[in-house]
Amino acid sequence: xxxxxxxxxxxWGDEGKGKIVDYLTPAYDIxxxxxxxxxxxxxxxxxxxxxxxxxxxxxxxxxxxINIIGNxxxxxxxxxxxxxxxxxxxxxEFQERLKISKKAHLILPSHRxxxxxxxxxxxxxxxxxxxxxxxxxYMDKTGRNGxxxxxxxxxxxxxxxxxxxxxxxxxxxxxxxxxxxxEFENDWFEGIEMIKKFELIDSEYExxxxxxxxxxxxxxxxxxxxxxIDFGSYPFVTSSNTISAGLCTGLGIAPSKIxxxxxxxxxxxxxxxxxxxxxxxxxxxxxxxxxxxxxxxATTGRPRRCGWIDLVALKYAVMISGVSKLIMTKVDILSxxxxxxxxxxxxxxxxxxxxxxxxxxxxQIEPIYKKFxxxxxxxxxxxxxxDLPAELIDYIRFIEDxxxxxxxxISVGPDREQTIIR
Numbered sequence: 024x025x026x027x028x029x030x031x032x033x034x035w036g037d038e039g040k041g042k043i044v045d046y047l048t049p050a051y052d053i054x055x056x057x058x059x060x061x062x063x064x065x066x067x068x069x070x071x072x073x074x075x076x077x078x079x080x081x082x083x084x085x086x087x088x089i090n091i092i093g094n095x096x097x098x099x100x101x102x103x104x105x106x107x108x109x110x111x112x113x114x115x116e117f118q119e120r121l122k123i124s125k126k127a128h129l130i131l132p133s134h135r136x137x138x139x140x141x142x143x144x145x146x147x148x149x150x151x152x153x154x155x156x157x158x159x160x161y162m163d164k165t166g167r168n169g170x171x172x173x174x175x176x177x178x179x180x181x182x183x184x185x186x187x188x189x190x191x192x193x194x195x196x197x198x199x200x201x202x203x204x205x206e207f208e209n210d211w212f213e214g215i216e217m218i219k220k221f222e223l224i225d226s227e228y229e230x231x232x233x234x235x236x237x238x239x240x241x242x243x244x245x246x247x248x249x250x251x252i253d254f255g256s257y258p259f260v261t262s263s264n265t266i267s268a269g270l271c272t273g274l275g276i277a278p279s280k281i282x283x284x285x286x287x288x289x290x291x292x293x294x295x296x297x298x299x300x301x302x303x304x305x306x307x308x309x310x311x312x313x314x315x316x317x318x319x320x321a322t323t324g325r326p327r328r329c330g331w332i333d334l335v336a337l338k339y340a341v342m343i344s345g346v347s348k349l350i351m352t353k354v355d356i357l358s359x360x361x362x363x364x365x366x367x368x369x370x371x372x373x374x375x376x377x378x379x380x381x382x383x384x385x386x387q388i389e390p391i392y393k394k395f396x397x398x399x400x401x402x403x404x405x406x407x408x409x410d411l412p413a414e415l416i417d418y419i420r421f422i423e424d425x426x427x428x429x430x431x432x433i434s435v436g437p438d439r440e441q442t443i444i445r
Contacts, residue, residue, distance in 0.1 A: 024234050024235055024237070024280070025233075025234050025237045025238060025239055025240070026234070026280050026281060026282035027230075027234065027240040027241070027242050027270070027274075027276055027280055027281055027282060028051075028239075028240070028241050028242070028281075028282050028283040028284075028285060029057075029241075029242040029244065029267050029270045029281060029283075029284050029285065030043065030044055030047070030241060030242070030243055030244060030285045030286075030287065030350075031244040031247075031248065031265065031266065031267060031284065031285070031286050031287065031344055031346070032244060032245075032246060032247030032248065032265065032286075032287055032288075033247060033248050033249075033286040033287060033288040033337055033340040033341065033344075033346070033349075034247045034248070034249055034288055034289060034292055034293070034294075034333075034336070034337070034340070035246075035247050035249045035250055035292070035293065035294040035295070035298075035300070036063075036245075036246040036247040036250055036295065037064075037247070037289075037293055037295065037318075037320070037327060038247060038287040038288055038289050038352060039066075039287055039289065039350075039352035039353065039434060040065055040081070040243065040244065040245070040287055041064075041065025041066045041075075041076060041081045042066065042068065042352070042434065042437065042439060042442075043285075043287055043350055043352070043432065043434065043442075044065070044080070044081035044082060044241065044243050045081050045082070045084060045085075045439055046432075046439050046442050047241060047285075048081070048082040048084075048085045048088055048241065049085060050239065050241075051082070051088065051239040051240060051241040052088065052089065052233065052238040052239050052240070053082075053088065053089045053090070053091060053230070053233055053238060053239070053240045053241070054080040054081065054082030054083075054088055054089075054090050054091070054240075054241045054243055055080060055090070055091040055092075055093050055226070055230060055240060055241070055242050055243065055274055056078070056079075056080045056091070056092050056093055056096050056242075056243050056245065057093045057095045057096070057242050057243070057244060057269055057270045057273030057274045058093075058095040058096060058244065058245060058246075058263040058264060058265060058269045058273045059096060059097070059157070059244075059245030059246055059261065059263055059265070060077075060078060060096060060097035060098065060099060060102075060130060060155060060156075060157045060160070060245075061077040061078055061099045061102035061103075061130070061155045061157075062077075062155045062157045062245075062246070062261065063076075063077055063078070063245035063246060064076075064077060064320065065077075065081050065243075065245070066437075068437040068438050068439070072113075073437075074110075074113070076106065077102055077106055078092060078096065078098055078099070078102060078103050078106060079092070079103075079106055079107075079110070079121065080092070080243050081243060082241070082243075083110065083115070083117055083120070083121065084115070086120075088120065089120055089122065089233075090117070090120055090121045090122070091121075091122050091123075091124065091224070091226055091229070091230065091274075092121070092122070092123045092124060092127055093124050093127065093226055093230075093242075093273045093274040093275075094124040094125075094126035094127050094226055094227065094273060094274065094275065095127075095263060095264075095269060095272055095273020095274065096124070096127045096128075096273070097127065097128045097129070097130050097156075097157055097160040097161060097164070098123070098127050098128070098129055098130065098172060098218070099129075099130035099135075099155065099156065099214070100129065100130075100210075100211050100212075100213075100214025100215050100217065100218055101132075101207070101210045101211055101213075101214045102130075102155070102214075103214055103217065103218060104210070104213060104214040104217040107217055118220065118221065119222075121221055121222075122221065122222045122223075122224045122226070122229070123172055123218060123221050123222070123223050123224070123226075124172065124223075124224060124225075124226035124227075125171060125172050125173030125223050125224065125225060125226075126171055126172070126173065126225075126226070126227075127171060127172045128160055128161075128163070128164045128169045128170065128171055128172075129160070129169070129170045129171065129172060129174075129175075130155070130156040130157070130160045131156070131160070131170065131184070131187060131188065131191070131211070132188075132204050132207030132208055132211050133159075133187070133188050133191035133192070133195075133204060134156030134159040134160045134163070134191070135154065135155065135156035135159075135207065136156075136191070136195060136200070136202045136204065136207075137156070137159040137191055137194060137195065138154050138155065138156045138157070138158055138159050139154050139200070139202075140195055140198040140200035140202075141158075141159075141198070142154060143198075143200060144198055144199075144200075157261065157262055158262045159191075160262075161262035161263060162262070163187070168187060168190065169187075170183055170184065170187060172218060172223055173223060175215050175218060175219065176219075176223070188204070192204075226274065226275065227274065227275025227276075230274055230275065230276055231275070231276065234276070234280060240276075242270045242273075242274060242276070244265055244266075244269065244270070245265065246261045246263075246265045247265060247340075248265055248266055248286075248339075248340035248343060248344065249336055249340065250265055251263075251264055251265045251266050251269075251343075252264060252265075253266075254266060254339075254343050256298050256299045256383050256384050257384065258384070259296070259297050259298025259299065259384060260298075266340075266343050266344045267281065267284050267343075267344035267345060267346075268344075283347050283348055284344050284345050284346045284347050284348075285346070285347070285348050285349075285350055285431075286340065286341060286344065286346035286348070286349050286350065286428075287349075287350045287351075287352060288332070288337055288340075288349065288350070288351060288352070289332070289351075289352050289353045290332060290351055290352070290353050290354045290356065290357050290418075291312055291316075291329065291330065291331055291332050291353070291356065291357060292329070292330045292331065292332055292333050292336075293316070293318050293327040293328060293329050293330075294327060294328045295320045295325055295327050295328070296325070298384065299383050299384050299388070300328055300330060301330075301333055301335075301336070301366065301369060301383075301388040301389075301390050302330035302331045302332070302333045302366045302390050303328050303329070303330040304329060304330045304331065305328075308360075309328070309329045309330060310329075311359070311360075312329040312330075312356065313326060313327065313328075313329045315356045315359055316329070316353055316356040331363070331364040331365060331366060331390075331392065332364075332365045332366065332422070333366045333390065334365050334366055334367055334422065334425050334426065335366055335367070335368060335369055335377055335378070335379060335390075336379055337422075337426060338377075338425065338426050338427075339378070339379045341426055341427075341428055346428055347428065348428065348429060348430075348431040348432075349422075349423070349426065349428050349429065349430040349431065350430070350431065350432040350433075350434070351419065351422070351430050351432070351433050351434065352433075352434040353434065354402060354415060354433055354434070354435055355401070355402050355403045355435045355436050355441075357397065357398075358397075358398060358399065358400060358401055358402055359397075359399075360397045360399075361396075361397045361399065362394055362395065362396065362397055363394075363395045363396075363397050363418060364392040364393065364394055364395070365392060365393050365395065365418075365421070365422070365425075366390035366391065366392055367391055367392070367393050367425065368390075368391040369388045369389065369390060369391065370388070370389040370390075370391055371386055371387070371388055371389075375391065393421070395414065395417065395418050395421070396414045396417075397414060398411075398412035398413075398414040398415045398418075400412045402415065402435045403435050403436040403441055404435075404441075405435055405443065406443060407443065408433070408443050408445050411433075411443075419433070429445075430445065431444070431445055432444055432445070433445070
């Protein structure tokens with residue numbers, strides 16, 4: 024029997040998972056998304072074109088690869104149809120290669136309205152939601168009220184839809200929030216018809232059959248470890264498990280069938296929306312990283328907050344998911360700086376710690392940094408590890424030694440060709 028490899032973000036999302044999944048895909052037979060929804064934005068660049076995927080797995084551009092949207096994903100029919108239409112506009116044919124789990128939950132128009140109404144009511148305590156209806160959809164899933172993809176084939180689907188919608192309307196009465204649900208519903212039901220054109224599967228059976236047939240599976244995570252509902256910087260987190268355990272519940276694959284856990288991190292840190300960010304640079308250097316890295320949310324369009332790499336949080340993320348190989352992205356962006364810093368511990372009050380504290384969202388954390396000499400050389404056309412500047416190699420080695428896991432892949436630019444394998 025084959026085993027499944029899993030690829031995860033180790034920071035606050037936006038680590039470059041789309042590009043890396045696309046790069047690795049030729050070594051696999053199946054790529055499966057296991058959590059999150061249209062709040063994800065996985066960017067891929069090749070042939071001078073940029074593509075952003077939100078729900079469809081990042082293996083879709085390879086003509087022989089099966090792509091599966093797993094049961095742990097929440098699917099918005101409107102966003103899904105838009106994504107399908109955009110891919111087809113680029114001449115991509117994938118009807119036979121994209122399959123959707125019947126157990127994946129649907130995001131309703133009223134979920135999006137609930138999300139917006141709830142976030143608007145929070146004022147200064149906003150969590151920085153993407154307003155895609157993700158949270159309310161996962162709440163209905165755990166509250167056992169949700170509608171699933173398989174329900175769209177049932178004879179009483181419209182009655183089920185209306186029942187849940189009316190439930191949401193009752194909740195919305197407590198908010199002072201104006202909306203018109205009718206303007207969302209047309210597109211939503213068109214999206215439902217689009218979903219019906221694809222093969223709807225019992226994905227847990229299908230994926231385990233693939234493993235028995237010695238097929239190679241790559242499980243693709245969305246968001247990042249520090250946004251995990253259990254282990255992230257709660258309450259400023261997403262609504263799903265973004266760690267390696269999320270693969271087991273999001274695809275129905277047993278822990279014993281996990282092979283490599285590939286963890287992606289940027290050479291620096293970014294965060295979209297509210298919440299703690301110990302190494303944030305609220306200064307000209309942070310703005311320069313933001314500008315050079317074109318750090319704007321692929322889904323939200325919001326500028327990302329930027330800062331130096333946080334090795335305390337990175338080591339924590341590696342521990343939680345049992346990461347076996349690291350993938351470092353965006354090293355090219357740091358080529359512009361004379362000095363580079365990495366947080367190696369936190370100072371909280373008069374105490375120093377190498378642990379991420381429970382109260383990360385409320386404490387004043389001062390990062391303790393190690394300073395590195397910058398390499399000040401453009402590395403975007405470097406294709407061999409040994410040809411990288413000595414200062415960059417020092418930086419890479421320090422991170423490997425600190426984390427205790429090898430860096431197997433280094434991305435030196437956005438294009439799939441700008442990738443160094445060690």
